Amino acid sequence: MMPPDFPSLDTWIxxxxxxxxxxxxxxEALSPDDRVWAFSMAGKWEPxxxxxxxxxxxxxxVHQELRRPNLPPEQQGLxxxxxHKLSTAVCGAGLGLSFGKAMADALGTPVGLLPAAHGGTSLDQWSPSLKEHGGHSxxxxxxxxxxxxxAPLRGLLWYQGESDALADQGQTYGERLAAWITALREDLGLPDLPVLLVQLGNFVSTDRGTEHAWDLVREALAELPMQVPFTAVTTAADLPLNDIIHVDAGGLIRLGRRLARQxxxxxGHAEYASGPVLQSLEPATWPNGxxxxxxxxxxxxxxxxxxxxxxFSxxxxxxxxxxSLSVVSASPDPNDPAVIRVLLTVTPGDPALAEARLGYGLGxxxxxxAVDDADMPLCSFLPRPLDWKR
Known part of the structure; x- marks a missing residue:
């Protein structure tokens, strides 16, 4: 079976x-849509x-080779x-269908998806240096x-980084991912291939040892579009979870729509804004503390x-x-609802104010x-300096 309008089917990895x-x-998964097709992992086009x-x-x-060594003893002989039946009995809903439906709604043409993800993998396991191993990498x-x-390749959606949120990997994640994107574009012969990134969602854990590395990976993803052309980023940090680390089906539906807008x-569709991008922080003290x-x-x-x-923190x-500086509240600015106003307690004359910083979505x-009218979120950002107006 082949998709309709196959020669012009825009396909996304x-x-x-x-x-x-x-x-x-x-x-809780979305129902199939006859405008959204997938080149299945079995190697054939299907709805x-x-x-x-x-x-x-x-x-x-590669997908079986990575998983079999980690099977529990009772599953080794299966x-x-x-x-497959065991692993997909309950879970398996993702963001692809949502993304495809949103693209088809906007463009009025069928959309192709090319699933290639694999859970628990690090950026090193995706290394272009392993391409000579073919289907074993x-x-x-x-x-x-x-x-x-x-089919014509239109772009790539990338949600990865949890496995790199480690003390020795988080610091270099942005540099390594930028090099990965460059290599992929070269190998595909598509120097302007759009790459849409997802900033890491949440991880419910009592082990705080990786917390800073998690923030570093989030920051690297948020900063990448300023360094690598034809990339964009949205976040999953505000989305609900299905377990301690996986975004639930409803959250993934929202995330797919966010990626489609980007x-x-x-x-070049001007009616779709990029989504919120932090530009500046404008602090000011008041005489009432x-x-x-x-x-x-x-x-x-x-x-x-x-x-x-x-x-905010x-x-x-x-x-x-x-x-000595604490967040009291944050809300849309009553004088400009496109601005967020963060209210803080402050001790007038406190020398610690000089080095104060404001962050968002950390930990x-x-x-x-924080989302806009289109459900496009503010990405997490590391603490930024505050230049106080007195």
């Missing part, structure tokens, strides 16, 4: 680890339907078909699938929501919670909720 693979409840990443049925051996398998699919923006920081962003659609915004220059499991 879905790559990364488990949150791109999709671990949402299948009972897209969750789960889009049935790894045990993949024609690319066939690939039996393991993630990168090589992805390139082989692109060639076999035969794809349309990069393609309070202060404000007005958060300015570009790329908004309409105004900020909700009325009570959570996720104050820090010292040394990266510690600020001892493994932040509570942050």
């Amino acid at each position: 879905l790559a990364g680890q488990s949150n791109m693979q999709g671990v949402g409840l299948l009972s 897209a339907q969750d789960p889009l990443h049935p790894l045990w049925l993949s024609c690319q051996p 066939s690939n078909e039996e393991l 993630l990168y090589g398998a992805m390139l082989q699938s692109v060639k076999a699919a035969g 794809a349309l923006h990069l393609a 309070l202060a404000t920081v007005r958060v300015h962003c570009s790329g908004l659609t309409g105004a900020w929501h909700p009325e009570k915004i959570f996720g 104050t820090w010292t220059g040394a990266g510690e919670p600020h001892p 493994l499991d932040p509570c942050c909720n």
Whole structure:
């Protein structure tokens, strides 16, 4: 079976680890749409339907080779078909269908998806240096699938980084991902290939040892579009979870729509804004022991929501919670609803103010909720200096 309008079918790669693979409840998955097609992991075109990443049925051996060594003893003797049924009995809903439907709605043409993600994988496991291993490497398998699919490649969606949020990996993640994108574009012969990135969602854990590395990976993803052309980023940090680390089906549906809006923006559709991009922080002290920081962003659609915004925090220059500056509240500015006004307590004349910083969406499991009229979120950002007006 071939998709309609196959010679002009815009196709998008879905790559990364488990949150791109999709671990949402299948009972909450979107229904198939005859405008959205997938080049399945079995190597054939078919109407897209969750789960889009049935790894045990993949024609690319890397997906079984990575998983079999980690099976519990009682599953070692099971066939690939039996393991597929076990692994997809409950979960497997992802963001691909949502993205495809939103693109088809906007463009009025069918959309192709090329699932290539694999849960628990690091950026090193996606290394272009492994492409000579073909289907025995993630990168090589992805390139082989692109060639076999035969449809025009329009871009790549990337949700990965949890496995790199480690003390020795987080610091270099942005540099390594930029090099990866460059290599992919060269190998595909598509120097302007759009790459849409997802900033890491939440991780409910009592182990705070990786917290800073998690923030570093989030920051690297947020900063990448300023360094690498034809890229964009949105965040999953405000989305609900299905377990301690996986975005639930409803959250993935929202995330797919966010990525579609960014794809349309990069393609030059002016009616779709980029999504919020932090531009500046404008602090000012008041004589009554309070202060404000007005958060300015570009790329908004309409105004900020909700009325009570959570996720802002104050820090010292040394990266510690600020001892005397606390967030009271945050909300859309009544004089300009496209600006967030953060209200702070302040001790007038406190020398610690000089080094104060404001961050958003920090930590493994932040509570942050700032979105615009199009449900496009403010990405997490590391503490930024505040230049006080006195």
